[in-house]
Amino acid sequence: MSDRTLRLALAVVALVGTGLATYLTYVHFDEGALICTTGGCEQVQQSEYAELAGIPVALLGLIAYVVVLALVAWDTPLARTLTAALALGALAFSCYLVALQLFVIEATCVWCMVNDLLVVPLLAVLSVLRLRSAPATA
Amino acid sequence: MPPKPRVAKPKSTPPASGPKAPKRSHLALAIAGAVAVAAALIVASLVLAGGDDDSSGGTTGITTPTGLLAGIPQDDAFLGNPAADVTLIEYADLQCPICRQYSLDFFPSLVDEFVRPGNLRMEFRGLAFIGPDSEKALKFTLAAGLQNHLWDFQEALYQRQGGENSGWVTDELLREIGSSIEGLDVDQLFVDAERPEIAAQIAETAEQASEADVEGTPWFFVKIGNEEPYHIEPRSLDEFRAALNDALEG
Numbered sequence: 001m002s003d004r005t006l007r008l009a010l011a012v013v014a015l016v017g018t019g020l021a022t023y024l025t026y027v028h029f030d031e032g033a034l035i036c037t038t039g040g041c042e043q044v045q046q047s048e049y050a051e052l053a054g055i056p057v058a059l060l061g062l063i064a065y066v067v068v069l070a071l072v073a074w075d076t077p078l079a080r081t082l083t084a085a086l087a088l089g090a091l092a093f094s095c096y097l098v099a100l101q102l103f104v105i106e107a108t109c110v111w112c113m114v115n116d117l118l119v120v121p122l123l124a125v126l127s128v129l130r131l132r133s134a135p136a137t138a
Numbered sequence: 139m140p141p142k143p144r145v146a147k148p149k150s151t152p153p154a155s156g157p158k159a160p161k162r163s164h165l166a167l168a169i170a171g172a173v174a175v176a177a178a179l180i181v182a183s184l185v186l187a188g189g190d191d192d193s194s195g196g197t198t199g200i201t202t203p204t205g206l207l208a209g210i211p212q213d214d215a216f217l218g219n220p221a222a223d224v225t226l227i228e229y230a231d232l233q234c235p236i237c238r239q240y241s242l243d244f245f246p247s248l249v250d251e252f253v254r255p256g257n258l259r260m261e262f263r264g265l266a267f268i269g270p271d272s273e274k275a276l277k278f279t280l281a282a283g284l285q286n287h288l289w290d291f292q293e294a295l296y297q298r299q300g301g302e303n304s305g306w307v308t309d310e311l312l313r314e315i316g317s318s319i320e321g322l323d324v325d326q327l328f329v330d331a332e333r334p335e336i337a338a339q340i341a342e343t344a345e346q347a348s349e350a351d352v353e354g355t356p357w358f359f360v361k362i363g364n365e366e367p368y369h370i371e372p373r374s375l376d377e378f379r380a381a382l383n384d385a386l387e388g
């Protein structure tokens with residue numbers, strides 16, 4: 001896969017993630033708008049883990065996606081490294097959030113699961129592939 | 139995928155000079171950054187969630203619930219003047235943090251401004267969807283309703299709310315709360331909580347909530363006289379006031 005394709009794919013995945021995180025941030029404040037097929041969305045949204053120091057976790061995700069988009073646009077070796085660092089960090093945090101849903105809260109939110117198990121891992125794989133295939137510009 | 143040459147080099151080869159060295163160092167840097175980011179987030183999440191438990195579920199003294207509600211009639215799940223034309227129906231889970239927030243931030247003002255003057259009646263409809271602690275808390279709250287102390291009991295429970303399904307609804311806590319409510323027979327409370335009627339009431343309310351399309355808690359309906367209740371979704375005390383004043387003005 002060419003660097004150009006990887007960059008485009010990263011941007012698309014980050015955009016999808018931005019959409020998801022925007023929706024989850026919105027429903028954090030307006031639960032009436034929550035569409036849920038797993039039945040546990042409210043429980044996850046209302047759990048004590050849904051916020052970090054008063055900031056909704058979904059909003060942190062939204063900020064991270066926006067930063068990734070900015071880094072993809074910036075596109076320097078440092079930006080690629082930072083993108084991979086952010087995406088891999090997000091991947092680890094997503095694993096933690098999935099474990100929380102399954103074993104602590106004992107409820108799953110379908111939107112969170114799509115983000116944690118699909119979008120974030122995809123972002124991590126693409127950002128690492130891009131870092132590895134980038135032209136060496138030490 | 140990058141093209142050919144990668145196979146040739148054994149893994150143990152030290153990354154000396156050459157085109158791969160910077161990529162490896164970038165990747166190592168990214169992994170180090172990722173570990174730092176993830177560790178910070180996970181530790182913060184664990185510590186802060188645990189911190190909430192301490193502040194809400196700790197053993198700090200409870201304010202006497204009868205202070206806020208003193209002198210206001212309680213009849214099973216109802217609070218306030220039985221002749222009031224407007225009823226605010228609340229679906230709540232006693233483990234739900236937003237229900238607790240409502241109870242602490244909005245409920246006292248609504249009681250003072252609408253219930254105490256006799257204009258508004260409130261009805262509690264308990265749900266137990268969060269888990270086992272919800273169910274236990276709800277059984278005892280409904281049992282307190284049999285002695286017309288449901289509202290005293292639920293307010294005291296919210297003040298002591300702990301982490302979801304952390305086992306915070308202990309017999310000791312329930313006994314302590316029960317003993318703090320004047321006129322409540324605690325031994326009877328423990329007997330009543332296990333009555334099949336209470337379990338049936340919980341199931342019936344869950345059914346009612348499902349039919350009424352209750353999507354979360356707290357979830358509010360306003361009922362005027364014998365009319366069909368309608369859903370309201372106030373997000374601030376002022377929005378509550380506006381919704382209730384609208385209902386009172388008919």
